[in-house]
Amino acid sequence: MRAVSARSKCIASFPLSRLGHSTPISPHGPTTRPSSPPPPPPSLLDDFAEHCRRRDLPRAMKAMHAMQRLGIWADAITYSELVKCCVARGAVEEGKWVRKHVFSGGYQPKTFLLNVLLHMYVRFNLLRDAEALFDEMPDRNVVSWTTLISAYANKGMNDRALEFLILMLREGVCPNMYTYSSVLRACADLGVLRQLHSGIIKVGMECDDFVRSALIDNYSKWGELQDALDVFNEMVTKDLGVWNSIIGGFAQNSNGDEALEMYKCMKRAGFAPDQATLTSVLRASTALALLEVGRQVHVHVLKFDRDLILNNALLDMYCKCGSLEGANSVFSRMVERDVISWSTMIAGLAQNGCSLEAMRLFEQMKHSGMEPNYITMVGVLFACSHAGLVEDGLHYLQSMKRSFGIDPGREHYGCMVDLLGRAGKLDEAVKLINKMECEPDAVTWRTLLSACRVHRNSDLAIYAAKQVVKLDPDDAGTYILLSNIYANNQRWEEVTEIRRSMRVRGITKEPGCSWIEVNKKIHAFILGDDSHPQVDEIKRYLNQIVQRLMSIGYVPDTNFVLQDLEDEQREASLQYHSEKLAIAYGIMSLPREKTIMIRKNLRICGDCHTFTKLLAKMEQRIIVIRDPVRYHHFRDGACSCGDFW
DNA sequence: TTAGGGTTAG
Incomplete structure (x- = not known):
């Protein structure tokens, strides 16, 4: 009600030109009522704009309420600044209030402002509100469509994102590079990716760095590194994001050498690495166990010492390169730690033979209030396994659902099979495999096979090896192991049969x-x-x-x-x-x-x-x-x- | 007003 009456009040005397624009305050134009109370001090609207610019939400809201009391309407640009201020401050309620305010009293917000509000809902993860607003919008432009397509792609709602692309084309709205780079993330299969790629070339949008980056990233995700490299090589100039996409693509596909080579090329091209570059380079060094390269990268990381993801990657590098000293130093200096930091350190300690320290760290983690996740528990069970803590392992396996809401999966059972196997409890390991809620895979059986080899149980080893071969028919190591077990037991017919089936399948042992x-x-x-x-x-x-x-x-x-x-x-x-x-x-x-x-x-x-x-x-x-x-x-x-x- | 690249498991 206040807003409706406010609309009729005079704001014409405000120095809007000082805000850097001359948009009318109301879409209906400023109205004047000479008999109204004296106009507010001219600084009010300026102050409001300044608070918004500085992202000082409490002051901006205070100024907004004051203006509302005086019946003053700001323009769409100023309102959009306020919405951005709400987004920056994570202020959901204030954001919703702005929406209500601008929708009340006959004020007809422009598409531009509605897009900003739409974006606000997406940022606040309020997809239903965003959709409701989208439906209410009288005019939707490419930005409105792209905002929703991007939101769907980010949430993994791939079909919906593609459906919206088609709907927008039907409505005659032309996608732009923002739309394409968003929708590319929603390719649920390689066929769709290739189709979109051809479409992008047809409309001439492949030159945009963001679109190229999305193409490289998606081809890499599908393991199609040659396609990714082709897109990369077609570009005359590349920005840092594109370099990061190709380096990340190689690093994530276990092509550490190429990732490091690309990193060198990037530096030669005059780019300074940022957090994403360094994270990928660390991942490549980790995969190749290059501790010295990792240490050199650490020097650059110091510039971004508050970046959690980068610190986690650094921690992992030290753990996987066998330097617990380095890992402990990074972990103790981290200003912020998330579940990944703790899980990495717990698994790192366990893998490097410090199981008891890993268990102690797990206790410390719980004490700090950090909730463990699925992967943390894999590390904890791995630690139990290496320390031979059968009872603790069984306790965690049985209690993880109750204590942390985590259903035990293959990886957890795998650790337990390893733990029981180590302890020579092979029958119990088999019983556990038979009791698993999920289907055992080749890794599960291979774990049992290792235990059989150590404890020299040929019969069970043969059984386990046969299960491995069924699930992973190309695993040369298992064939050879099985053949050797038969040979040790003088079962020559079986030896011949295995060698024959390896020949038929073309399986050869990878050289060490x-x-x-x-x-x-x-x-x-x-x-x-x-x-x-x-x-x-x-x-x-x-x-x-x-x-x-x-x-x-x-x-x-x-x-x-x-x-x-x-x-x-x-x-x-x-x-x-x-x-x-x-x-x-x-x-x-x-x-x-x-x-x-x-x-x-x-x-x-x-x-x-x-x-x-x-x-x-x-x-x-x-x-x-x-x-x-x-x-x-x-x-x-x-x-x-x-x-x- | 709309878009990118990065971290933990047996």
Whole structure:
């Protein structure tokens, strides 16, 4: 009511020109009522605009109420500033009040202001309100449509986003680059992405950096890196976002080398990395276990030391590169920690052989009031598993639903199978698999298989291996393991059958490969490949090491050779396993105080494990080997995995 | 007034 009467009051004397525009205050134009009370001080509207500009919401609202009492209407631009102020301050109620206010009293807000309100609802995650407003709008322009399409895409409502694109085209509204870059995020399959890409080329919108960035990002998400690279290479000039898209694409698709190469190109092109660049570069360094590269990136991270995502990535890098010292330092200095920070640190401690510290940190996390999530619990159970805490593990598995509302999934059961398997409780592990609410997958069975191998239970191992092969028919390691178990039991017919089925399926064992970073360079050692320039020197040095180790009791264990070779050849084959060459090179090249960090593509074999334990003791070195599943910290003749992997 | 790129798991 107040607003209706207010409309008739005079505002013509206000110095609107000082606001930088001359839009009328009401769509009906200013009205004058000479007999009304004296006009308010001219500063009121200016003050209001200034408060909005400064995002000082309490003062802006106070000025707004004062103006309302005096019957003054601001213009659409000023109202939009107030709405933006509400968005910036997260002030939902004030935002809704503005909407009510501008809709009352016959004031007909312009599409421009309604779009701002629409955007406000989207930002406040009030999609239903946004839709209701959209339906009420007398005129919807490309911005109105794009605001909703973008909201649907962000919420994963892909069909709805695409449906709106079609509706808008039917209504004769032309999409712009904002629309395309939004709708590209809603491609639920590669076919739709390719269709949209052709459409974008037809209308000539592929030159926009945001559209290109969205195309690169989406092709990367579908694993189509060549397409992503084609889009990238077609561009003459690229902005930082586009560089970040391609670097992120490579990093997320386990192409760390290419990601780091692109990062170098980006710097050569004159761009300074931002938080997103550094996060992706850290991810690439993490995947490649390049601690020194990660440390160099850390220097740049200091500029963005309050960025949570970046700090989490840094934390993960230190954990996965085997530097708990670095991880602890980052974790303790973080000004803000979320569930990902805690989960990363808990899993990192557990993976690096500090299970009890991981459990303590979990208690600290709960004490801090942070709610654990699905992934946190995987880390906690992993820690229980590595510390052999069967009772604790079972307790957490049974209570996680009740305590934290988390349904145990495959990953949690996997940790438990590992835990029971480690403890030699193979029957209980099988019972647990049979009791799982979700279907066991190849990983579950492979975990049981590992336990059977350690505890030398051939029958169950054969059963588990058959389950793995059923679910993952291309897993060469399992075929070979199964074949060796049969061979050890003199079941030659089965051995022949397995070898035949491997031939038929074209399955070959991936050669073992180990990487080590020396002087900021990555050195790769591949089984049977002598291309390293110092290979002869390294082999000579390795032979000396083996001789010295044998003199103190090391006996090569040929059981781990997965080939049909005579004993002597078997030993020779073992001697040049890629990790042994990498370790020898590390000892030759790195100063004594440096940890020798090796990354492997395959699981470490038992012989290399024994060899490394003894070597770490003999040379008084710390050696870390990260295989695809576990971390092995060798120190003083022992390994953090407790000889179970 | 509408659009991008980044973090945790066995």
